[in-house]
Amino acid sequence: MADMTIAGEFFRGIVKDNPVFALVLGLCPTLAVTTSVENAIGMAGATLFVLVGSNVMVSALRKQIPPITRIPMFIIIICTFVTIIDMAMEAYTPPLYEALGIFIPLIVVNCIIIGRAEAYANRNTIKFSVVDALGIGAGFFVALVAIGAIRELLGTGEIVLFGLKLISIPIEPATFMILPGGAFMTIGVLMAMVNYNKIRKARKGA
Amino acid sequence: MTTEEVKKETPKKKKESGKQVVIPLLQHIGITCKPLVKVKDEVLIGQKIGENSDGLCAPVHSSIAGHVVAIEERLHPLCGKISSIVIESDETNRAIEYNPHNNPSKEDIINAVQEAGIVDLTGYPLYDMLTTYNRIDTVLINLTFPGDVNSNCAPENIPKIIEGMKLLMKGSGALDGAFIIHKYNQSLSSVIKSKLHDENIEIFTVKDNYSPTMANLLAYEITGIPVPNTQTPLDAGVILSSASGALAVTRAVNEGIPHIEANVTVSGAVRNPGTRRVNIGTSFKEVIQSSGGYSGEPGKIIMNGSLNGTAQPNDEVPVIKSTTEIIVQSTDEVLCESPGPCIHCARCVDVCPVNILPGRIASFSDMGMYDECFKMHVSSCIECGQCFYVCPSNRHLVQLIKFAKVELVKLLTIPDEEATPIPGCQTCENPCLLGEPFISGGIA
Amino acid sequence: MKLTVSHPAHIREGVTINKIMWSKIAILLVLSLISAVVFGPKALAVVLISVLAAVLTEAGIQKLTKQELTIKDGDAVLIGLIMALLLPPTVDLWIPVVGAFFAVALVKHAFGGLGSTLFNPAIAAWVFMNMSWGALTGSESIPYLSGYTDLFIEFGSGRLAEVSSMVLIIGGLYLIYKKYIDWRIPTLYLISTIVMALLIGEELSYVITGMLFLGIFILAPDPTTSPITKKGRFIYGILCGILTVVYGYLTYDYVVAVLFTVFFANAVAPFIEKNTFPKPVNEVSA
Numbered sequence: 001m002a003d004m005t006i007a008g009e010f011f012r013g014i015v016k017d018n019p020v021f022a023l024v025l026g027l028c029p030t031l032a033v034t035t036s037v038e039n040a041i042g043m044a045g046a047t048l049f050v051l052v053g054s055n056v057m058v059s060a061l062r063k064q065i066p067p068i069t070r071i072p073m074f075i076i077i078i079c080t081f082v083t084i085i086d087m088a089m090e091a092y093t094p095p096l097y098e099a100l101g102i103f104i105p106l107i108v109v110n111c112i113i114i115g116r117a118e119a120y121a122n123r124n125t126i127k128f129s130v131v132d133a134l135g136i137g138a139g140f141f142v143a144l145v146a147i148g149a150i151r152e153l154l155g156t157g158e159i160v161l162f163g164l165k166l167i168s169i170p171i172e173p174a175t176f177m178i179l180p181g182g183a184f185m186t187i188g189v190l191m192a193m194v195n196y197n198k199i200r201k202a203r204k205g206a
Numbered sequence: 207m208t209t210e211e212v213k214k215e216t217p218k219k220k221k222e223s224g225k226q227v228v229i230p231l232l233q234h235i236g237i238t239c240k241p242l243v244k245v246k247d248e249v250l251i252g253q254k255i256g257e258n259s260d261g262l263c264a265p266v267h268s269s270i271a272g273h274v275v276a277i278e279e280r281l282h283p284l285c286g287k288i289s290s291i292v293i294e295s296d297e298t299n300r301a302i303e304y305n306p307h308n309n310p311s312k313e314d315i316i317n318a319v320q321e322a323g324i325v326d327l328t329g330y331p332l333y334d335m336l337t338t339y340n341r342i343d344t345v346l347i348n349l350t351f352p353g354d355v356n357s358n359c360a361p362e363n364i365p366k367i368i369e370g371m372k373l374l375m376k377g378s379g380a381l382d383g384a385f386i387i388h389k390y391n392q393s394l395s396s397v398i399k400s401k402l403h404d405e406n407i408e409i410f411t412v413k414d415n416y417s418p419t420m421a422n423l424l425a426y427e428i429t430g431i432p433v434p435n436t437q438t439p440l441d442a443g444v445i446l447s448s449a450s451g452a453l454a455v456t457r458a459v460n461e462g463i464p465h466i467e468a469n470v471t472v473s474g475a476v477r478n479p480g481t482r483r484v485n486i487g488t489s490f491k492e493v494i495q496s497s498g499g500y501s502g503e504p505g506k507i508i509m510n511g512s513l514n515g516t517a518q519p520n521d522e523v524p525v526i527k528s529t530t531e532i533i534v535q536s537t538d539e540v541l542c543e544s545p546g547p548c549i550h551c552a553r554c555v556d557v558c559p560v561n562i563l564p565g566r567i568a569s570f571s572d573m574g575m576y577d578e579c580f581k582m583h584v585s586s587c588i589e590c591g592q593c594f595y596v597c598p599s600n601r602h603l604v605q606l607i608k609f610a611k612v613e614l615v616k617l618l619t620i621p622d623e624e625a626t627p628i629p630g631c632q633t634c635e636n637p638c639l640l641g642e643p644f645i646s647g648g649i650a
Numbered sequence: 651m652k653l654t655v656s657h658p659a660h661i662r663e664g665v666t667i668n669k670i671m672w673s674k675i676a677i678l679l680v681l682s683l684i685s686a687v688v689f690g691p692k693a694l695a696v697v698l699i700s701v702l703a704a705v706l707t708e709a710g711i712q713k714l715t716k717q718e719l720t721i722k723d724g725d726a727v728l729i730g731l732i733m734a735l736l737l738p739p740t741v742d743l744w745i746p747v748v749g750a751f752f753a754v755a756l757v758k759h760a761f762g763g764l765g766s767t768l769f770n771p772a773i774a775a776w777v778f779m780n781m782s783w784g785a786l787t788g789s790e791s792i793p794y795l796s797g798y799t800d801l802f803i804e805f806g807s808g809r810l811a812e813v814s815s816m817v818l819i820i821g822g823l824y825l826i827y828k829k830y831i832d833w834r835i836p837t838l839y840l841i842s843t844i845v846m847a848l849l850i851g852e853e854l855s856y857v858i859t860g861m862l863f864l865g866i867f868i869l870a871p872d873p874t875t876s877p878i879t880k881k882g883r884f885i886y887g888i889l890c891g892i893l894t895v896v897y898g899y900l901t902y903d904y905v906v907a908v909l910f911t912v913f914f915a916n917a918v919a920p921f922i923e924k925n926t927f928p929k930p931v932n933e934v935s936a
Contacts, residue, residue: 435932506655550873596665
């Protein structure tokens with residue numbers, strides 16, 4: 001608590017406390033929307049918006065909210081921001097809105113947002129809450145794009161971003177990766193790779 | 207496996223005891239005897255040299271004539287070092303005055319058995335079985351253990367075994383008796399049937415071999431009453447003895463000779479395997495030498511069966527009352543592969559006679575999860591060794607199960623009067639490396 | 651004279667993991683030779699590539715993680731061989747390579763190696779290949795038994811494993827006789843398949859295919875993925891039979907039914923096991 005720096009908190013959200021690989025929160029939208037990189041970017045962006053907004057609000061009101069009613073209060077705040085982004089996406093990006101479907105309103109129950117509100121924004125100043133939200137949101141973005149890229153590349157043979165074909169590899173596309181089974185497998189393998197060093201250090205030390 | 211050559215016992219002929227015998231003061235389950243002689247005393251054959259009336263104890267007798275050289279701690283085949291009496295032979299055959307019984311009564315039989323210090327193959331003093339419970343309805347003699355049968359069931363001994371059965375029935379007050387024989391051992395059952403003329407004694411056939419440590423299971427098989435590991439077959443109303451016990455009873459009652467000799471079968475990597483009659487206290491080295499000596503470099507010497515027997519640290523250990531077999535393994539027969547992972551093939555589950563899951567329990571014990579072992583009934587294991595025999599991964603199942611049992615005794619803190627330790631090692635809390643089965647809450 | 655002092659018991663029966671694996675491999679090799687005769691040398695190429703890929707993957711992973719090489723116990727060879735037999739002979743040769751890598755690296759070693767796999771590696775790899783490249787791994791013909799000679803060389807077999815049921819029957823009976831696999835699962839699987847098929851009213855000549863015998867003798871009684879309790883194996887065999895007929899009846903494909911059945915049954919094997927623990931013989935009911 002004593003030596004928190006802006007840069008430190010930001011990068012903590014990406015590497016040490018990555019919401020998907022380290023904190024293992026918010027896996028449901030991760031598994032569901034990473035069928036392509038475009039969807040992944042869209043979901044990550046929406047979550048980032050809600051995260052920043054709710055962190056700011058919760059941190060601003062943290063001294064006024066009585067502890068016994070804090071969870072419903074947090075939910076109300078989060079719902080507000082989710083409704084805003086939901087309506088905005090319906091208006092300005094209809095194809096993305098169609099693709100993400102039910103998972104936009106489901107950002108309300110995404111454990112990342114309420115988890116950070118409870119564990120961080122409730123106890124820290126607005127400045128650091130914003131940095132934390134940006135860091136965690138960036139971590140979520142990195143994770144989602146990584147998973148989405150792998151799934152789309154192996155599952156359809158190419159990555160198409162906003163109409164631009166970025167990469168295309170000459171393999172026979174493996175449909176399994178687009179299906180939910182491929183999602184679980186990709187997350188599993190990536191999590192193992194990301195946590196390999198941590199586990200190896202713990203095993204050596206223990 | 208072997209041919210049977212039981213030497214005729216004539217008092218004049220020199221026995222194979224060699225120059226020295228070492229008689230341990232603890233050859234039974236119970237308390238150690240106190241010596242009755244001192245160094246340089248003269249002793250005769252059959253003279254009582256140790257007893258202890260403070261608890262469960264079977265007295266020990268000298269098996270040769272000579273003088274006492276030392277009373278000191280010597281190696282014991284089952285439990286480390288035990289105080290023993292070392293007697294040097296004077297090459298004579300002077301014996302004490304034996305007093306045989308003619309037409310003995312029940313008390314005569316019990317007294318004779320107690321004075322003779324007869325110990326059954328399980329390690330219990332036989333007189334204790336006759337006097338503990340009032341209600342015994344059957345005497346069973348287990349003739350399925352190959353070591354016992356090969357050593358003691360030569361056709362000349364069968365009438366004595368039948369006589370021993372009748373004496374045990376009279377001594378315990380049982381009305382019925384039965385010999386238990388393996389289903390495929392037709393020759394033994396036909397010999398017994400031909401010599402048996404008593405309607406109260408029958409022959410039961412079973413389809414497995416039961417070693418002395420599986421006595422509880424055999425009692426359950428015959429009577430149908432489950433006998434858990436904290437009890438003995440006496441609680442099911444039967445006395446379960448062996449051929450060696452029956453022979454010793456006959457000798458003690460009809461001839462007055464105490465338990466000073468044993469029939470030992472030597473097999474494996476020796477030049478002249480066979481059955482020999484030896485004095486108690488003879489070292490294994492002399493017994494093996496009288497069987498022609500080692501053929502090649504010995505790797506392991508095992509007493510009493512390859513599945514349940516105890517491996518010996520050297521060949522200077524003495525023959526004790528419950529020795530029936532000495533097996534010598536050459537160096538390339540000794541098992542030394544390292545264990546692999548459990549592949550859940552379930553071969554151990556298929557052969558376990560008690561219906562537990564040995565492979566799973568051993569895996570839990572390996573990881574230190576002893577409370578899971580408890581939930582899977584590890585204390586029912588009778589340590590017969592069948593699971594180890596069939597495991598294709600060379601896993602040390604029996605050893606891991608024993609560790610689990612010992613740890614559970616520590617964890618569950620069974621009160622002292624129920625958790626009797628292994629005889630001889632009064633403070634030992636570790637699994638006995640010499641192989642005595644340790645069953646928490648009781649001993650086999 | 652140095653004597654070994656060790657814990658009882660002092661002898662073993664002599665059955666090792668190597669013997670179990672290599673007997674199964676021998677049976678399947680005979681099967682693949684017959685399929686090479688029926689389908690041509692392409693079949694042999696599929697088998698060889700698959701086995702080679704599996705062995706190289708295992709060697710690579712064990713070298714990288716500094717464990718000792720256990721290729722000699724035949725498990726990687728067995729996985730590669732079974733996986734090759736589940737493919738049609740016209741498959742592109744890179745598919746068995748990917749499948750073998752998936753089976754050995756992800757299904758076997760990521761879960762803990764020999765003895766810790768949750769699913770049969772060959773079956774899980776086949777499911778992966780079927781869902782990824784279904785068109786390429788589908789078989790071109792549907793087999794059925796039109797007479798007793800079909801037990802020797804099957805008419806209309808599409809995949810490599812269906813060519814000869816007789817090899818599998820003889821081999822399977824040998825394995826049961828030697829107690830390398832237990833007898834409950836094959837017997838009950840076959841009986842419950844036949845009973846279920848008769849109940850539903852399906853013609854037995856479609857239900858009993860060469861793949862069914864492979865499933866009965868090699869896939870379902872795989873030691874690691876079947877329950878270890880006796881009652882559990884009973885239930886597992888019956889469950890496999892029911893699932894095979896139900897799946898085959900609803901999708902008209904009895905060959906693939908066997909493979910998905912074993913996959914589903916592997917998933918519930920731990921549950922069956924947990925609920926069928928035996929009661930020890932010498933416990934007095936308190």
